[in-house]
Amino acid sequence: MTSSNTDRLLDKILEPIVEKDHLISQARLAFTDYLASYVMALNEPVIREYGQAYHRDQSPVQPIQTDYQLTPEEAALFYGFAAHYLDIDDVHPHVQGHPSAVIFSALLATVESHDRWDDFFESYVIGLEVEGLLGQVMNPHLKTTGWHATSVLGVIAAATAIGCFKQYPRQKLNRLLSIAATESMGMAFQFGSDIKPLHAGLAAKQAVFTHELVSRTQISANTDPFSKEGGWFAALLDKPVELDFNNWLAPGQILEPGLWFKRHPFCSAAMTGHDAAELIVQQGGKMADLEEVIIHFSPNQDRALRYSEIKTPMEGKFSIEYVVWQVLTYGKIQSHLFEGETVPAAYHKDLQRIKRRYDLPAQPPTGRKVTITAQRKNGSQLTATVDIPKGAPQNPLSLQDIIGKINNAHLEVWITNLYSQPLSTNGLVKSAIMR
Amino acid sequence: MTSSNTDRLLDKILEPIVEKDHLISQARLAFTDYLASYVMALNEPVIREYGQAYHRDQSPVQPIQTDYQLTPEEAALFYGFAAHYLDIDDVHPHVQGHPSAVIFSALLATVESHDRWDDFFESYVIGLEVEGLLGQVMNPHLKTTGWHATSVLGVIAAATAIGCFKQYPRQKLNRLLSIAATESMGMAFQFGSDIKPLHAGLAAKQAVFTHELVSRTQISANTDPFSKEGGWFAALLDKPVELDFNNWLAPGQILEPGLWFKRHPFCSAAMTGHDAAELIVQQGGKMADLEEVIIHFSPNQDRALRYSEIKTPMEGKFSIEYVVWQVLTYGKIQSHLFEGETVPAAYHKDLQRIKRRYDLPAQPPTGRKVTITAQRKNGSQLTATVDIPKGAPQNPLSLQDIIGKINNAHLEVWITNLYSQPLSTNGLVKSAIMR
Numbered sequence: 001m002t003s004s005n006t007d008r009l010l011d012k013i014l015e016p017i018v019e020k021d022h023l024i025s026q027a028r029l030a031f032t033d034y035l036a037s038y039v040m041a042l043n044e045p046v047i048r049e050y051g052q053a054y055h056r057d058q059s060p061v062q063p064i065q066t067d068y069q070l071t072p073e074e075a076a077l078f079y080g081f082a083a084h085y086l087d088i089d090d091v092h093p094h095v096q097g098h099p100s101a102v103i104f105s106a107l108l109a110t111v112e113s114h115d116r117w118d119d120f121f122e123s124y125v126i127g128l129e130v131e132g133l134l135g136q137v138m139n140p141h142l143k144t145t146g147w148h149a150t151s152v153l154g155v156i157a158a159a160t161a162i163g164c165f166k167q168y169p170r171q172k173l174n175r176l177l178s179i180a181a182t183e184s185m186g187m188a189f190q191f192g193s194d195i196k197p198l199h200a201g202l203a204a205k206q207a208v209f210t211h212e213l214v215s216r217t218q219i220s221a222n223t224d225p226f227s228k229e230g231g232w233f234a235a236l237l238d239k240p241v242e243l244d245f246n247n248w249l250a251p252g253q254i255l256e257p258g259l260w261f262k263r264h265p266f267c268s269a270a271m272t273g274h275d276a277a278e279l280i281v282q283q284g285g286k287m288a289d290l291e292e293v294i295i296h297f298s299p300n301q302d303r304a305l306r307y308s309e310i311k312t313p314m315e316g317k318f319s320i321e322y323v324v325w326q327v328l329t330y331g332k333i334q335s336h337l338f339e340g341e342t343v344p345a346a347y348h349k350d351l352q353r354i355k356r357r358y359d360l361p362a363q364p365p366t367g368r369k370v371t372i373t374a375q376r377k378n379g380s381q382l383t384a385t386v387d388i389p390k391g392a393p394q395n396p397l398s399l400q401d402i403i404g405k406i407n408n409a410h411l412e413v414w415i416t417n418l419y420s421q422p423l424s425t426n427g428l429v430k431s432a433i434m435r
Numbered sequence: 436m437t438s439s440n441t442d443r444l445l446d447k448i449l450e451p452i453v454e455k456d457h458l459i460s461q462a463r464l465a466f467t468d469y470l471a472s473y474v475m476a477l478n479e480p481v482i483r484e485y486g487q488a489y490h491r492d493q494s495p496v497q498p499i500q501t502d503y504q505l506t507p508e509e510a511a512l513f514y515g516f517a518a519h520y521l522d523i524d525d526v527h528p529h530v531q532g533h534p535s536a537v538i539f540s541a542l543l544a545t546v547e548s549h550d551r552w553d554d555f556f557e558s559y560v561i562g563l564e565v566e567g568l569l570g571q572v573m574n575p576h577l578k579t580t581g582w583h584a585t586s587v588l589g590v591i592a593a594a595t596a597i598g599c600f601k602q603y604p605r606q607k608l609n610r611l612l613s614i615a616a617t618e619s620m621g622m623a624f625q626f627g628s629d630i631k632p633l634h635a636g637l638a639a640k641q642a643v644f645t646h647e648l649v650s651r652t653q654i655s656a657n658t659d660p661f662s663k664e665g666g667w668f669a670a671l672l673d674k675p676v677e678l679d680f681n682n683w684l685a686p687g688q689i690l691e692p693g694l695w696f697k698r699h700p701f702c703s704a705a706m707t708g709h710d711a712a713e714l715i716v717q718q719g720g721k722m723a724d725l726e727e728v729i730i731h732f733s734p735n736q737d738r739a740l741r742y743s744e745i746k747t748p749m750e751g752k753f754s755i756e757y758v759v760w761q762v763l764t765y766g767k768i769q770s771h772l773f774e775g776e777t778v779p780a781a782y783h784k785d786l787q788r789i790k791r792r793y794d795l796p797a798q799p800p801t802g803r804k805v806t807i808t809a810q811r812k813n814g815s816q817l818t819a820t821v822d823i824p825k826g827a828p829q830n831p832l833s834l835q836d837i838i839g840k841i842n843n844a845h846l847e848v849w850i851t852n853l854y855s856q857p858l859s860t861n862g863l864v865k866s867a868i869m870r
Contacts (some may be wrong), residue, residue: 046654053651071506146670148617182583182630183637185620189666194655195617202618216488219481220629231624235581 005226005243006177010170012248013126013160020122026254027121028419029399030090033261034100035415036405037089039065041082046194051078061109064433065411072109076208079105080201084150086335087197087317088265088405092128093257093366094135095149096142098200100259102154103127103161105204110162110211113430117423119165125254127161132253137233137241143188147236151186151199158207172214178221179210181232192314257366258393261402264333266317269304271389272370273320277327279384285374287328292353295320296371298360309351313338321354322347324372368392440661440678441612445605447683448561448595455557461689462556463854464834465525468696469535470850471840472524474500476517481629486513496544499868500846507544511643514540515636519585522632522752523700523840527563528692528801529570530584531577533635535694537589538562538596540639545597545646548865552858554600560689562596567688572668572676578623582671586621586634593642607649613656614645616667627749692801693828696837699768701752704739706824707805708755712762714819720809722763727788730755731806733795744786748773756789757782759807803827 003011017023041047042065051068061075062068063082070078083089084101092099103124111120131153142149159180163173183206186199213219225231226243233241260268273295287293307319316322316338325347326333337344363369371385388395403412418432438446452458476482477500486503496510497503498517505513518524519536527534538559546555566588577584594615598608618641621634648654660666661678668676695703708730715728722728742754751757751773760782761768772779798804806820823830838847853867 046652049652050654146665178625178628179630179633182622182625182634183620184622185618187617187619187667187670189660189662189670190613190617190657193613193657195614195657198614198654199617217481217484219485219633222625222628222630225624227624230581232622235622235624 004224005228005241006174006224008243008245009130009177009226010174012245013130013164013173014170017122017125017249020125023125023249023252023254024118024121024423026259027124029261029402030100030124030254030259031104031121032399032415032418033090033259033397033402033405034083034104035064035418036402037086037101038079038083039406039408039411040088041085042066044082044085047078047082047085050081054078062434064108065414072208072212073205076105076109076204077198077201079108080204081197082201084197084200086265087267088262090262091260091268092132092135092253093260094132094139094253095153096135096139097148097150097153099128099131099150099154099157100124101197101200102150102158102203102207103131105201106158106162106207106211107165108433109204109208110165111429111433114427115165115429116426117419117428117432120429121423123161123165125249125252126164127157129249129253130160131157132257133243133245133248137243138237141237145236146188148186148188148190148196148199151203152184152236154200154203155183155185155206155210156180158204159210162207162211166211166215174223175219175221176210176214178223178225179214179219180207181225182221183210184232184236255393260393261391261397263391263397263401263405264323265335265338266323266333267304269302270318270320270323271391272368272386273372274323274327274333275386275389276370276372276384277324278332279386280372280374280382281327281331283382283384285328285376285382286331287325287350289376289378290328290353290374291377292355292375293324293328294373295324295354295356296360296373297356297358298363298367298369299358301358301360301363301367301370302356308356310343313340313343316343320356321351325350325354328374439659440663440676441609441659443678443680444565444612444661445609447680448565448599448608449605452557452560452684455560458560458684458687458689459553459556459858461694462559464696464837465535465559465689465694466539466556467834467850467853468525468694468832468837468840469518469539470499470853471837472521472536473514473518474841474843474846474850475523476520477501479517479520482513482517482520485516489513497869499543500849507643507647508640511540511544511639512633512636514543515639516632517636519632519635521700522702523697526695526697526703527567527570527688528695529567529574529688530588531570531574532583532585532588534563534566534585534589534592535559536632536635537585537593537638537642538566540636541593541597541642541646542600543868544639544643545600546864546868549862550600550864551861552854552863552867555864556858558596558600560684560687561599562592564684564688565595566592568678568680568683572678573672576672580671581623583621583623583625583631583634586638587619587671589635589638590618590620590641590645591615593639594645597642597646601646601650609658610654610656611645611649613658613660614649614654615642616660617656618645619667619671690828695828696826696832698826698832698836698840699758700770700773701758701768702739704737705753705755705758706826707803707821708807709758709762709768710821710824711805711807711819712759713767714821715807715809715817716762716766718817718819720763720811720817721766722760722785724811724813725763725788725809726812727790727810728759728763729808730759730789730791731795731808732791732793733798733802733804734793736793736795736798736802736805737791743791745778748775748778751778755791756786760785760789763809
């Protein structure tokens with residue numbers, strides 16, 4: 001008799017990782033990007049409001065770079081909410097969502113004084129491994145039925161990571177995952193409101209709640225949440241599932257397909273067009289001198305970029321015209337133009353000169369190639385083609401690129417110095433993040 | 436243009452109730468049954484363990500009849516977990532689950548010193564009205580796909596009730612319901628473990644969390660969570676929904692189809708057979724004198740009673756043979772025989788004389804008629820037929836029947852005296868429950 005999905009999943013989670021250096025160094029990059037995304041959002045009004053509203057004088061967790069004192073559950077929510085708030089945090093193709101905003105938030109809310117960096121990162125790698133594995137099975141069904149993968153999968157991924165971090169024995173890990181699975185929630189109708197980033201926080205909060213519940217009580221739970229039929233899969237998917245562990249850590253979801261890191265707070269579908277616009281600028285192109293700008297896509301490639309003319313800066317996150325216009329006008333993205341109530345008057349005037357065309361050949365689902373052609377008023381033409389945008393695993397951001405997103409010298413130094421001692425030193429996580 | 440599902444739902448929730456006396460008196464009966472179910476579970480080991488594990492010296496909510504001091508979220512979970520723990524709390528046919536365990540738990544966790552009983556009960560009536568309305572649309576789909584209606588619908592019902600209780604204005608109520616909807620969770624694979632009753636607590640906890648979040652912050656949320664297509668319905672159901680408010684409070688979900696109150700902690704599908712066995716006892720039948728006992732069902736009527744021979748007392752909650760055997764052996768149900776590790780040896784010996792037969796005519800889905808025929812060793816035969824069991828809305832339990840479930844004189848007096856002043860007196864809820 002083959003063992004159940006759940007049994008095999010537990011086997012894998014509990015198996016020691018043999019070759020882990022490359023995985024951990026990638027997790028460290030992901031954590032740096034997570035921290036950058038998080039600290040960039042700390043002064044957003046709704047994030048500050050949450051921290052102030054929940055602050056108590058004597059709560060055990062003080063989130064990084066804040067004065068707020070929160071309970072572990074509240075801190076997990078704060079971390080996840082902030083890390084995903086600007087939508088500049090990492091994305092994973094199998095998850096079809098944002099893994100780090102949930103997993104690292106749950107881990108940070110549970111850090112204790114003896115915790116070590118290498119356990120912290122190894123736990124993240126395993127959490128992401130489970131999330132990517134489940135994502136491959138659940139997508140695109142989750143998306144098409146209206147769930148938000150970031151939180152639905154995230155609560156299980158984050159619980160897995162905590163279970164590894166706290167070295168749960170098998171039976172306790174089983175209870176943890178079973179309770180986390182039944183708490184799957186978060187729906188796509190919230191996209192475009194504050195609740196989309198809140199979902200990342202909610203998933204981290206649920207994982208921390210479940211960890212505390214399982215640690216404090218002997219509460220029983222069904223032992224086969226991922227049964228082929230009838231369990232978690234049946235509630236969220238329309239077919240039975242036999243999990244396939246052949247690609248487990250070979251080489252690892254964090255490397256293949258790998259994480260996408262964003263440079264700017266707009267939809268990842270606009271990354272290639274943005275990079276092409278940068279090449280046009282490097283060739284001397286600027287909006288004022290251009291007669292016409294054409295953004296060439298393959299058919300249907302731009303579906304996520306749903307606004308060709310925007311009414312609010314927030315809609316601009318999903319408009320290739322607005323992204324390209326910013327680069328051609330200012331030389332680079334102006335993050336503040338995705339916030340507030342109004343878009344610059346010049347945008348509306350220039351917009352008639354920016355067009356989309358669907359004349360590139362069809363690409364595989366993962367293809368992102370975009371061409372921009374810009375006709376100058378003086379008659380000459382500029383052209384730029386980008387196949388793989390900066391930030392994709394095949395064209396990665398460097399550590400310095402990631403830290404540079406923050407645009408705050410004090411915080412850049414703090415993050416740069418974060419891992420200043422050997423990873424295996426006891427107590428390093430707490431001492432580093434409390435600095 | 437017709438207004439959206441969400442708009443019409445908000446209209447209805449905010450409409451004053453015209454004729455409310457009968458609704459409120461039924462809500463009071465439901466609350467009494469809720470309290471009975473709750474206090475009966477207070478000494479269960481896992482319930483005590485939760486209270487002790489989460490107790491702090493200075494938390495704002497002290498659940499009724501306990502010394503535990505908990506946060507409002509933790510108290511909501513404690514109340515819901517305990518109230519549903521023995522599965523003796525009320526059931527609603529449209530919900531296909533347990534409404535009071537969630538709604539009253541959320542309300543109790545948010546009681547303030549000025550709150551009045553009539554607002555408390557009116558809020559419950561509206562919460563249940565929303566839950567029944569959504570249940571009619573979502574069932575049986577929720578059940579067949581593996582969700583637990585008690586929590587999936589319960590979080591929205593409980594949030595609605597809190598919003599009414601705290602007199603939310605429209606826009607704030609809209610945010611509350613939108614955030615509650617995206618937190619829908621709880622899966623049927625947990626049936627048979629402690630997590631089934633925990634689901635009731637989790638839903639109450641989420642409602643209290645959402646109430647606090649919406650009250651403390653201006654966080655934005657999608658304004659049409661119940662859109663015909665694309666929102667909450669799309670994620671959980673496979674077809675678009677146009678909500679029908681024609682039966683809103685006419686006469687009210689609490690009256691029609693009404694709440695079922697249980698006398699004993701076993702599956703409600705066994706209620707009619709239990710009552711027929713009581714009639715056999717009243718005619719002088721007892722197990723020792725009987726040659727054969729036949730329980731007559733309509734075809735498929737006994738599907739929920741899945742164990743014809745049980746291995747554990749817990750399985751006995753879903754065995755008509757075990758229920759009938761207890762009544763015929765002891766004269767009435769022995770609640771402790773549904774707990775612990777072993778079933779009496781005599782049960783196994785007597786079981787061969789108890790049989791099911793499917794020879795009653797087909798009944799409508801709500802039909803519950805059962806006949807028992809008992810062949811005495813002396814040759815004579817006893818017969819009993821019950822159409823509607825005690826506890827159904829058409830054959831209701833009295834207030835005294837409900838209070839009598841507790842079987843603890845001190846608590847019976849406490850509940851009997853609970854509403855000793857006029858319902859409209861300010862501050863009555865808090866002073867009554869803190870006594």
